Amino acid sequence: MRPGSRPRRMRGTSAGSGPGLPFAALCHMRRKNTMTDRQRLKELGQQLRVDAVRAADAAGSGHPTSSMSAADLMAVLASDHLRYDFDEPSHSGNDHLILSKGHASPLLYALYKACGAISDEELLRYRKLGSPLEGHPTPRLPWVDVATGSLGQGLPIGAGVALAGASLDRLPYRVWVLCGDSELAEGSVWEAMEYAGQAGLANLTAVLDINRLGQRGPTRHGWDLDAYRRRVEAFGWHTVEVDGHDVDEIDAAYRRxxxxxxxxxxxxxxxxKGAGVSAVADQEGAHGKPLADAExxxxxxxxxxxLRIDVALPDSGGVRQRPGGSRVDLPTYAVGGEEATRDAFGRAVAALGDARPDTVVLDGEVADSTRAKFFVDQHPDRFFEFYIAEQQMIAAAVGLQVRGWTPYAATFAAFLARAYDFxxxxxxxxxxxNLVGSHAGVSIGEDGPSQMGLEDIAALRAVHNSVVLHPCDANSAARLTAGMAEHDGVSYLRTLRGKTPVVYGPDEGFEIGGSKVLRSSASDRVTVVAAGxxxxxxLAAADALAGEGIGVRVIDAYSIKPVDAPRLRAAAEETGRIVTVEDHWPEGGLGDAVLDVFADTRSTPRTMKLAVTGMPGSATPEEQRREAGIDAGAVEAAVRGILRQEHEPAAAGS
Structure with missing residues (x-):
């Protein structure tokens, strides 16, 4: 059966050979007496354990013991508290279940089987080539909102989804996040705890599976539930301590x-951990491997x-749809003037908020510097402050887009490194x-290297299917800000602190993957590729060299990923030489993006890279670029040097 469809729900009897009540007596029953319901839930928990063991055994790998500890928690949740339409995963009223301890994926898939979403045959294809039942869950399955498995991310993302429900959607869905105790050592979890507590996200429930054992031994606090309670309550949360294998206690906790x-x-x-099987229950050394004797x-x-669970359907709403919008009236700037690209971003995203009601902006307490402040002035109800908690900021952006919102998360380019895993x-x-990193490169000036984004292009280029944009003037920055909203995936806009000359008219178009030629002639001997x-x-270097009779083509590679390969290949063919210049470390930046274009061609142009190579200190922006060897004088020298190399005799033995 194809994942995403549901088998017809059948009533029947237990298929197992061991003890158990008949299926008809256990399942699809409304509460009539406590004992019957309690037995039904206990049987379901055992089924989830069995199927987790079977899935990992069929795969020859996986984490069944981590799944077994939380089986009763998930059995009670799905049976009596979750509201979800598996036939319509995009239903606006659906609850959200996020498996933060993503390695316990056998449990999630066993639950999907019990809910009738997948078949037993699909369950046993776990971790096989082509199966969407991956080792850690991803949205290849329509019921999975976000990928998990990098621990410490589920709760921060869940806080973002809950924020959407409480402040934007204003719908009664709930967000349930299953967390493992090992991941509670991650700082990102406590960023989420503080944010959700301060924001009063009562629609968010974290289920903490305290099974005492991590990958290589006991966790920091073991079974000291009081230690966890004190920490969680310190951030303003309501807490309930339970025996995670007592279905009555679990049910009461969910109700509370x-x-x-x-x-x-x-x-x-x-x-x-490993509950129900004596060979692995509470035993070290059993993590991350199938059971030795699954049978x-x-x-x-x-x-x-x-057993089958009829999960309760959501009460209201329909299919989530991204809100429509009108034509964006972007700010414009006169050629010859000066404006900072960060200012252009701020005014453009504010204009985008006017035209598109799905636009939201997230800040890391630097909105005055990134210029996201222009958005909050006009759309305070769609602006969210996360203070100096960049991991939570990016996680919330991911959570908001789960609900169909279009997020722009802005901070200094350098500080995105804190949230890179997110x-x-x-x-x-x-x-x-959409990510926005301001204060890029040595060009920020006197603040010094701790504030300079010098690794960001390389980092964001390495992200799968990402877009990396670095406009040089205000009109291009405004256009690209709007263009990001239409792009699928992770988009990154790199902006500048200082003012730069406006070189493009307000009607100039800028496409992702494009570039602009700012200087060109039939006599060009070198192409200089730059950004920002x-x-x-x-441009200054090209003008100076033109006075010496040296023709230089200048390409503004505002789209660093995807880079404009056809234009670069044409320039290389026509000029034969390329110099790249960037305000970034030489590794992984613009220069490498340009060189990658020629990695699979027979004809490679003579190339030279100019980039920041020494650790900067404090100085003016002009002094910084001069010291780094990326100013107009350095470009002139590089052009002369690459031309001179062709006329110098080769060294002996070369």
């Missing part, structure tokens, strides 16, 4: 979470079952997010 109207809830559950384990768990995982999630601040240095 749903009734809490002011605060997010953390259910702190004491569980046993015996299944027998000890009571045998195979085929950016990387956003690509795995197939997330559509170095475009203006290249």
């Amino acid at each position: 979470a749903r009734e809490e109207a002011e605060r997010p809830t953390a259910i702190i559950a004491r569980t046993v 015996r384990a299944v027998s000890e768990l009571g045998g195979r079952r085929d 950016v990387r995982m956003a690509a795995v999630s197939r997330a559509d997010i 601040a170095t475009v203006h240095e290249a």
